[in-house]
Structure formats: C-alpha cells, structure tokens
Amino acid sequence: MPEDFSQISFIIIASACLVFAMTSFIAFMVVYHRGKQLKNKQHVQQLTLEFQKALADSEREIQEQTFTHVGQELHDNVGQLLSLIKLTLSRPDEEARNESRHLLAQCIKEVREMSQSLNLHWAHALSLNDFLEGELLKVKRATQITTSLEGESRLDLQDVQKKIILFRILQECLHNILKHAQAHHLRVQLEGRHITLHDDGIGFNEEEVKLGAGLANMRHRASLIGARMVWYSESGKGTQVQISFNL
Structure with a gap:
C-alpha cells in the first residue's frame, strides 16, 4: 500500500x-x-x-x-x-x-x-529608356563626352514613387561620372532587370578609396526600392556601376 x-x-x-x-x-x-x-x-x-x-x-x-x-x-x-x-x-x-x-x-x-x-508628373508616363535618353542628351550638350544607350529594360516601373527614386539614383551616377571620371565615352546598357553604366575614365583603386557618404546613400536608396548597387573599378581603366533588381 x-x-x-x-x-x-x-x-x-x-x-x-x-x-x-x-x-x-x-x-x-x-x-x-x-x-x-x-x-x-x-x-x-x-x-x-x-x-x-x-x-x-x-x-x-x-x-x-x-x-x-x-x-x-x-x-x-x-x-x-x-x-x-x-x-x-x-x-x-x-x-x-x-x-x-x-x-x-x-x-x-x-x-x-x-x-x-x-x-x-512627367515620371508617370516616362519610360526608363526615354529618361536615360534625355539625361544622356544633357550630358552631350554640357560636355565633350560621347554617349550610347544599348538594350531594353524589362523592369516593371508602375510604382511612380520607386521610379522617381531610381531616376534620382541614375542622375547621381551620371553626375559623379561628369565630376570625377574624366571620361571620353559613357555607355549605358539595359538588360532585363539590370542597368549598367560604363565609363572609360581614370577609375579608382577600390581597396584604397572608401565609399563616401554620397555613394553609400545611393546604395541605401537602391535597397529601399528592391535593388542592389555595386561598383567595379580599376585605376586607369574606367568604372562600371550596376543596378540590379531582385524582383
């Protein structure tokens, strides 16, 4: 028991x-x-x-x-x-x-x-190709740099707010090229969800040059619209900037 x-x-x-x-x-x-x-x-x-x-x-x-x-x-x-x-x-x-x-x-x-x-309101109807053509025309009028635009974009830019941020990022990229690159030719390529800007300027050593506040700000803005922004450069061999969208 x-x-x-x-x-x-x-x-x-x-x-x-x-x-x-x-x-x-x-x-x-x-x-x-x-x-x-x-x-x-x-x-x-x-x-x-x-x-x-x-x-x-x-x-x-x-x-x-x-x-x-x-x-x-x-x-x-x-x-x-x-x-x-x-x-x-x-x-x-x-x-x-x-x-x-x-x-x-x-x-x-x-x-x-x-x-x-x-x-x-022009941003509502303006396509990425048309916007880049207009910006490259401004570059040609203001400088001696020759430009070219290649390819077509498959980005869905129905969200006007995201489109405005993207347009501003591209303007900043072009401004940096004009200000720092000392380039003779600027080539912009559109392929699928990728936007790539190439210049034949002086470039920079990525290991020696830290990303400044302006570049970091562009990268952050890109992340807010679902994109990734990277730079490839080498002293004397120009710079390549690529903006890639995830979706």
Whole structure:
C-alpha cells in the first residue's frame, strides 16, 4: 500500500511538473512570438519612414537639378533662339520670315519641354529608356563626352514613387561620372532587370578609396526600392556601376 501511494504521488508530481513546463514553454513562445511581431512591425515602420524620406529627398533633388538645367537652357538655348529670331525679323525678305517662323516654332517646343520637366508628373508616363535618353542628351550638350544607350529594360516601373527614386539614383551616377571620371565615352546598357553604366575614365583603386557618404546613400536608396548597387573599378581603366533588381 505505501508503495502504491508513493507511485501515485510520483505520477502526480511528475504530471504537475510536466504541465508546468509545457505551460511555461507555451507562455514563453507566445511572449517571444509577440516580441518578434513587434520588432517586425517596428522594422517595417522604420523602412516606410526611410522610403518616404528618400522619396522626398529624391523629388527635391530632381527639382533642384531641373531648375538648374532650365536656367542653363533659357540662357544658352532659348536665349540664342530669340536672338536669332530678332535678327531674322530685321530682314524684310520672305526667306527671313520663313526662317523666323521655324526658329519660333523651335523656341516654343523648347519652352514647352522645359515647362513639362518642372512638374514631376512627367515620371508617370516616362519610360526608363526615354529618361536615360534625355539625361544622356544633357550630358552631350554640357560636355565633350560621347554617349550610347544599348538594350531594353524589362523592369516593371508602375510604382511612380520607386521610379522617381531610381531616376534620382541614375542622375547621381551620371553626375559623379561628369565630376570625377574624366571620361571620353559613357555607355549605358539595359538588360532585363539590370542597368549598367560604363565609363572609360581614370577609375579608382577600390581597396584604397572608401565609399563616401554620397555613394553609400545611393546604395541605401537602391535597397529601399528592391535593388542592389555595386561598383567595379580599376585605376586607369574606367568604372562600371550596376543596378540590379531582385524582383
């Protein structure tokens, strides 16, 4: 009888310990899971805030660059066209009047294009190819660098916000090439979900040159839109920048 009582007591105590252990484990898993959910929610909120900040910064920087470009175009291009129109109007012959009409039409076209560029709504309809063609045309007008655009992109750029950030990243890449590369030719390749910029400039030694804040910022912006950005360079052999989208 005492042995049966001891066995029953052991079973009861063991069962109680097992129930306590299981209850503690379940409680721990619930707390752990909720903590993980909270961390994930905070991480998503942080990424959302970073994305919105990157978008706002990109819009502001694009507008600033656009204002600078428009100012230059008004001075160098539209101003020159108006001067030519003034000269042709001073001549009374029919050929001069026809030339004035042609120059005036060209001037109106230039002003209309500049007006459209001041509004970021152009990003809704503009394709990646068209955007790069316009940016490379600016490079050719402003410098002696020759340019080429090859291939077609298969990127789905329906999200206008991500498109604006991508466009700004590409503008920054081109600006860095103009400022630092000392290049003679710039080649942009589009292949699937990859965008690659090659220049034949002086390059840099990747082991000796640390990524500055500007390059790190571009890489971070790329990550916010689901892309990876890498640089390949060698002193005297130019630089290659590749932006690859994961999705």
